[in-house]
Amino acid sequence: MNVLISGASVAGPALAYWLHRNGARVTIVERADAVRPGGLPIDFRGTAMRVLDEMGILAELRSRATGSGDTAVVDADGNRIATMPREIFGGDLEVPKEDLTRILYDLTKDDTEYVFGDTITALTQDTDGVRVEFEHAPPSTFDFVVGADGLHSRVRALAFGPETGFTHSMGYAFTAFSMPNYLNLEHSGLSHVAGDRSVNVGAIRNNTEAMAFFMFPAPDVPRNREAQEQAVRTAYEHVGWEAPNLLAAMSAATDFYFDELSQIVMPTWSTGRVALVGDAGYCASPMSGRGTSQALLGAYVLAGELSTQDSHEKAFAEYEHALRDYVAANQEMARQARDMFGLTPTQEMFDAMAAAGTDDDSSDNVTLKDYVRLAQ
Structure with missing residues (x-):
């Protein structure tokens, strides 16, 4: 299996790791000239922690934890009026984004071909593969193409249509x-x-x-x-x-x-031999605090289904079936957080938000297949 992934942030390298582990040959094309630095601190929670552990990088990420505590909510004079508990946006573990992207790159660079400073310009599918044209590199054909290129995904635009049709x-x-x-x-x-x-x-x-x-x-x-x-x-x-x-x-x-x-809402995350993962297919917006976890779980499930199903049609269908409810819950959570803007901040409001994600029934605790065992 020969797979091209567009995007070298989180979803792309995570997908490359699992695909290679399952025997695939993977290329990642990234518009930037190198792994992108900076970015907001990102957090992980629930089942995403187990996926990081299975990737062998959880311990290193723990060593890079921000250690961020609570946030004091103040009035215009700087007087504290409430405290926002770290659990609301800190998750089970919070790290600088550039630390995660560098760790994922180091984890995959020896087994994945990275092409920086280039981008996809055209996709042509047939029953056997996808012919890909690039801005700089010569055309090439792959078994599958995956867009892991974020909110403004080029792969999504080429394969599914204009961004306006899916952006909310x-x-x-x-x-x-x-x-x-x-x-x-x-x-x-x-x-x-x-x-x-x-x-x-x-x-x-x-x-x-x-x-x-x-x-x-x-x-x-x-x-x-x-x-x-x-x-x-x-x-x-x-x-x-x-x-x-x-x-x-x-x-x-x-x-x-x-x-x-914005949120990305799509009727399907695949078309033919092209699929989307992470924000490209189902961005919940930073208001959800779940974007990184969605990217990690999406990569784990998509690679697992491609390695265990007897056709890509079944694999893509199972990929969506496993994560649709999880994504919908995260997007609804973001909309609820958005709707709180304009309300006077209160301690009761923040305490309720912090408590919402801590019970066993939280949407962060997703039951997923053990693809490592299934692939054996």
């Missing part, structure tokens, strides 16, 4: 960037909610730096950095607390990130 905007934009830890935060964060927008800052990299995170209503999302920065400044020009100081640090950030908050 949540009406917000968000931006994040790192900066000096001038507030001297120690494994903790601060958050200020001003009506329908919030500004947040938390310690990262063992308190040596901080990361600012803004979320605000945005019907239109600009695509160049200058316009994006201006949109953030406009949205927060009348917001107090530390907003002016955080905005002043924005232009100097080398890891500035800006995007819309």
Whole structure:
């Protein structure tokens, strides 16, 4: 089995690991020139922890844990009005995203062909495979192509149609960037909610730096950095607390990130010999706190089904059957969190959110097949 994966963030390398372990030959094409640095801290929970353990990287990830604690919610004068428990967005384990992407790359680089600085431009399918054209490399044919290329997936656009047919905007934009830890935060964060927008800052990299995170209503999302920065400044020009100081640090950030908050909802995650995994097929938005876990479980299940079913049609169908309810629950959770914006933050609200994901019936505890045993 010869598989091409588009995207070298989390879902792509995780899928490559499981596919190679099951005997496949894998190539990953990535538009960036190298593994992307930076990104928000990411967390794992529930069944995703077991998958990380089976990949042999859980112990190393634990050694990279952020150790982040609770976030104090403050008013415009900096007075604490509530505490957001770390369990809401910290999961069972939280690590810097760049640590996870580097670990996954190191885990797979010797067995996977990585092609950086290139992208797919065309896909042509027949009953035997997929002919792929690239921006730079010569055309090649693969048994399967998998889009693990995120919210704005190129593979999805080529194989399924325009992004507008599957993107469900949540009406917000968000931006994040790192900066000096001038507030001297120690494994903790601060958050200020001003009506329908919030500004947040938390310690990262063992308190040596901080990361600012803004979320605000945005019907239109600009695509160049200058316009994006201006949109953030406009949205927060009348917001107090530390907003002016955080905005002043924005232009100097080398890891500035800006995007819309959207979900991807599709009637199917595959067409012919092309499939999608992670945000490309079922983004729940950062409001869910489950995007990384979805990517890991999606990779595990997709590779497992391809290695144990007697046809790719059955494999893709079983892949969807195993994860549809899990994805739907995560997307609903994100919508509920979005709907809380505009409400006055209370301790009761945050305590209820923290408690919702801790019981045995949590959607994070997904029952999946033991593909290692089935493949034997």
